[in-house]
Amino acid sequence: MIGMAREQRLVEIFVEVADSLVEDFDVIDLLQRLSARCVELLDVSAAGILLADAHGELQIIAASDEHTRLLELFALQHDQGPCVECYRTGTARTNIDLTQPEATVGWPRFAARARETGYAATHAVPLRLRNRIVGALNLFQSTPQRLGYDDIALAQALADVATIAILQQRTLEQSHVENSQLETALTSRILVEQAKGVLAERWNTSVDDAFEVFRSYARSRRMRLSELATRIISGDFDTTAIQAPASDRPGDHRG
Secondary structure, X not given: OOHHHHHHHHHHHHHHHXXXXXXXXXXXXXXXXXXXXXXXXXXXXXXXXXXXXXXXXXXXXXXXXXXXXXXXXXXXXXXXXHHHHHHHHOOOEEEEEOOOHHHOOOOHHHHHHHHHHOOOEEEEEXXXXXXXXXXXXXXXXXXXXXXXXXXXHHHHHHHHHHHHHHHOHHXXXXXXXXXXXXXXXXXXXXXXXXHHHHHHHHHXXXXXXXXXXXXXXXHHOXXXXXXXXXXXXXXXXXXXXXXXXXXXXXXXXXX
């Protein structure tokens, strides 16, 4: 996507995000959509948003898709990977060629897993507001084509939007509230992960398909993902109310 077409789409996306930042918005759903928009605008293969927990370890909060291998790749970065370095230094790490050992010194397990998953290049951009770094945006490419200066600047702008969505602008100056917002977002993600697992097992389907149906049901009824997840986990929700995903695709029944 280039030129005026991308500029027009970018305007639409920022309007979409701004319209979502209302009181009591669903941060997990918003960040998941923002991850998907990163793939669309930057022409990368996958994107994920990682948030630092109370111990300074990065945890996946949203991804452009929910495929297990991709989520495992993001999860590896709680202790090693370009996002860890990006978070600790506050500096973007871009155009990292995963096929070159000298470019991935310090995180060999991450680089090997990324190559196995089919990625040739990666980028990490900080989630920052002024001098605060709260996480990182991670991008993957299946080809080693470099991102240009404009693409990297756009990636940083999208990361900044994600930061504002996580922290909520009206509470940015209150550090104790800010920390609470971070923990609430991470807790919501954990609840969604648990609900995905429950539904996938109940329906004998993939976690990916379970998430798509779960998310569509919540959206259509204007429910927050964490709210629906809590009710499913506690048993306070009849899951037969949700239409199970089609299960006629061969090889699609994975956990």
